[in-house]
Amino acid sequence: MGLKKVLLMIPTMLILSPALFSCNQNDPNVTYLRVLNSEDYIDPSIITEFENQTRDENGKRVKVIYETFDTMENMYNTLKTGKTKYDLVCASDYMVQKLVNLNLLEKIDYSKLTTYDENASNFIRTRLEEIRWGKDDEYNLDDYCACYMWGSLGLLYNPTFANFREDIHEDMKSWDSLWNSKYVKTIAIKDSMRDTYAIGLIHSFKDALSEAQGELARQEIFDYGGEKDNDAKAHVKTIQNDLIKLRNNIFGFEVDSGKEDIVTEKIGIDTAWSGDAVKAIHNAEEDKNLMLYYSIPKEGSNLWFDCWTLQKGAKSDLAYKFLDFLFTPTNAIKNMDEIGYTSSIATNEIKNYFQEKYKADSVNTEEEYDTSYFFEDGTKLKVDKKYIGRQMSAQFPTKEEADSLMVMKDYGKNNDLILKMWEEVKHEALPTWAIVLFVIEIALIATAITVVITLRIRNKNRRKERKTRLS
Numbered sequence: 398m399g400l401k402k403v404l405l406m407i408p409t410m411l412i413l414s415p416a417l418f419s420c421n422q423n424d425p426n427v428t429y430l431r432v433l434n435s436e437d438y439i440d441p442s443i444i445t446e447f448e449n450q451t452r453d454e455n456g457k458r459v460k461v462i463y464e465t466f467d468t469m470e471n472m473y474n475t476l477k478t479g480k481t482k483y484d485l486v487c488a489s490d491y492m493v494q495k496l497v498n499l500n501l502l503e504k505i506d507y508s509k510l511t512t513y514d515e516n517a518s519n520f521i522r523t524r525l526e527e528i529r530w531g532k533d534d535e536y537n538l539d540d541y542c543a544c545y546m547w548g549s550l551g552l553l554y555n556p557t558f559a560n561f562r563e564d565i566h567e568d569m570k571s572w573d574s575l576w577n578s579k580y581v582k583t584i585a586i587k588d589s590m591r592d593t594y595a596i597g598l599i600h601s602f603k604d605a606l607s608e609a610q611g612e613l614a615r616q617e618i619f620d621y622g623g624e625k626d627n628d629a630k631a632h633v634k635t636i637q638n639d640l641i642k643l644r645n646n647i648f649g650f651e652v653d654s655g656k657e658d659i660v661t662e663k664i665g666i667d668t669a670w671s672g673d674a675v676k677a678i679h680n681a682e683e684d685k686n687l688m689l690y691y692s693i694p695k696e697g698s699n700l701w702f703d704c705w706t707l708q709k710g711a712k713s714d715l716a717y718k719f720l721d722f723l724f725t726p727t728n729a730i731k732n733m734d735e736i737g738y739t740s741s742i743a744t745n746e747i748k749n750y751f752q753e754k755y756k757a758d759s760v761n762t763e764e765e766y767d768t769s770y771f772f773e774d775g776t777k778l779k780v781d782k783k784y785i786g787r788q789m790s791a792q793f794p795t796k797e798e799a800d801s802l803m804v805m806k807d808y809g810k811n812n813d814l815i816l817k818m819w820e821e822v823k824h825e826a827l828p829t830w831a832i833v834l835f836v837i838e839i840a841l842i843a844t845a846i847t848v849v850i851t852l853r854i855r856n857k858n859r860r861k862e863r864k865t866r867l868s
Contacts, residue, residue, distance in 0.1 A: 427460050428453040430715050433472065434487040435703070436465045438546075440728075440735040447722050453715055461719070476501055476708075484711040485719065490702045491591065493542045494530055494807040503707040504540050509717040512724040513543045518743035518771050520799070521547060525702060528804055542704030543720060544741035546732075548671035549794055549802055550592055550699040552692045553656070553678075558665030559583060566786075569692040572600050575666070576639075581646050583665040585658060588650035590819040594622070595699045595805050596668060597640040602632075603696045615697065616803050622818075624809030633811075633818050640822045650823070656680075659689065670701075671791040672738030678787050679737075691791040693798045700802035702741075739792050743772050755789050757781040768793045 422429050444461050451459045464483075466472040469492045475481060477499060488496060496502050507514040526539040552569045555561070561583075568574040575584055575596070587593050599606065602618055609615045621632040648664050655667035656677040669677070674691040681687040705723075707716055722728060726746035733740055733750075740747065748768075757763035758781055765777040766789055780789055794802065808815050 422460075422462065424460075426457055428455075428457045428712070428715060429460050429462050430485070430712060430719060431462045431464070431483045432485045432719070433464050433466060433483045436467060438465075438487065438703075438736055439463075440731040443723065443728050443731060447719060451715075451718055451722070459715065482710065483708050484713075484716045486706050486708060487545055487703055488542070488706055490525075490528060490538060490542075490704065490804060491807040493538055493704055493706055494528075494536070496706065497536055497541055498531075501709055502541050503709055503711060503713070505543055505707065506713070506717070509713070510543060510720055510724075512721045513741075516724065516726070516744050517544060517741045519773060520743075520771050521702070521741045524700065524804065525704075528806060530806060530809070538702070538704070542702075542706045543724070544702045544704050545723075546672065546736070546738035547700070547702045547741055548738055548791075549693050549798075550587075550595065550668065550670060550701070551674065551791070552694065553659060553667045553669035553674045553689060554692070555659060555662065555665050555681075555687065555689050557687070558662060561665060566690070569666075569690070570695050572596055572603075572694045572696055575668075576600065576643055576646060578646065580666060582648050584647045584668075585649055585651045585655045585664045585666070586643070586647055586668045587655075588652045590815065591805055592668065592670075592699065593640065593822075594636060594815060594819070595619075597636040597643065598622070598632075599694075599696050599698070600643075601636050601639045606696060612800070615801075619697075619803040620806060622808060622811060622815055623806055624811050626811070629811050629814060633814055637818045637821055640818075644822060660685065660687065662687075672736060674791040675737040675788050678791070688787075690786050691788075692786070693790070693794055693801070695801070697801035697803055700799075700804050702804075703738075748772050748774075748776075748778070751789075751792065752778050752780070755780040755784045766793070767796050770796050770799055 444463055448459055448461055453459055466475070469489050472486070472488070473492060473495060476483075476486065476496065486496075493502070521544045522539055525542070525544060526537050528538040530536050552572075552574075554565065554569050556563075556565050561580075568577065568580075574580060575586070586596070598619065598621055602621065605618050606615055609618055620626060622629050622636070626632060651658065651667070653673075655664070655669060656673040658664045659667045660677055660681045667677075669691070671691070674689075678689045678691065681689045705720055707713060723732075724742060726742055726744045729740040729742040729747060730750050732738075751768075755778070757779065762781050762783065763779050764782045764785060766780045766785060767777050769775050769777060771793060778789075784790075790798075
């Protein structure tokens with residue numbers, strides 16, 4: 398098998414490999430729950446504890462067949478084939494919309510999901526309910542998914558990198574800085590069509606977003622390129638042109654390496670998901686005494702949700718038991734400690750966890766930080782100033798920042814349009830010197846072929862002449 402074929406098979410191998418090595422699923426004394434989640438997105442001890450504490454309705458032991466995927470798109474392609482069935486799947490907001498459209502999901506029965514229904518933040522539930530699609534907006538996300546983790550897309554940066562100046566803190570308050578030539582070749586951006594498209598959209602239509610009155614008006618602009626956008630082609634073309642300009646200013650694209658590359662100072666700026674930013678900031682300070690920062694630019698950004706969904710035909714009673722266990726405050730805290738992201742659960746235990754985690758070293762460094770929009774009790778956390786603009790800001794945007802965040806819906810029938818745009822953005826034109834070399838190489842090859850053909854014809858004619866003379 399050729400190397401190219403092996404490389405093309407890797408995504409499939411990654412998603413299937415856990416299944417290949419999972420336990421024997423034929424034990425009649427065991428009920429199996431199949432769970433599919435992103436890689437490195439849970440504290441493994443939670444699964445073990447659930448198995449040890451849980452029996453099904455018939456008193457049988459429970460075993461979780463826990464499998465992972467590398468990208469949402471690979472997961473989607475696997476589910477779409479229908480060859481592998483799962484009870485629970487964790488999917489991003491836009492992917493939930495796709496799965497609903499394929500009729501692969503059950504609605505959530507909140508009477509069976511008490512820990513989430515009682516303890517999830519209303520900020521989260523309301524935003525999920527506002528994400529509507531389908532004919533006459535018949536669907537909304539809150540009906541089909543329970544939010545596991547949520548966060549923002551922002552700028553993770555190292556103010557002491559290379560020749561950066563003190564004004565970088567001000568520059569990082571705007572997405573425009575990514576197009577600024579003074580940061581040329583110091584930036585990594587996500588090799589993610591949706592996230593990078595969102596950045597391009599905000600940059601291209603920043604004036605319209607600034608002038609928009611109210612959340613709905615801003616969201617309408619953020620939906621440019623979607624199936625309800627009558628000027629989708631023109632809007633996408635504008636964004637494409639700006640992203641090509643951005644491509645020429647960056648160090649490169651990255652999928653998951655940015656949070657490590659910025660710690661090792663390969664890059665100075667990274668477009669980062671908030672949970673990755675938390676991890677990178679912590680690791681940089683612990684390992685290298687390096688102070689990294691996180692900013693949600695003033696123009697706004699993407700608000701995303703990763704949610705648990707029930708698949709059609711799921712073992713629903715057992716699935717709800719697993720989710721109820723997962724959403725207890727104790728386990729929500731375990732998961733946040735493990736992966737760095739922020740849970741949707743908004744109880745006093747969660748609030749006290751963050752208060753303790755980011756508490757001030759002294760009275761002089763203490764500052765109030767408003768998270769009341771999430772916890773809804775009117776109180777503010779008293780945290781150390783050193784975490785503001787860093788971990789605390791990544792875990793919880795300020796109220797003003799939270800209001801500026803928008804959700805990028807699935808593009809629906811315009812998915813191919815956006816995909817074509819992304820292919821154009823990722824396609825890097827050859828530099829002039831490479832084109833010249835290529836032309837010269839083609840010319841040399843053509844000359845060589847001409848010479849070979851000419852010599853063959855000449856030799857053939859000579860053989861004919863010799864045969865004629867001999868005859």
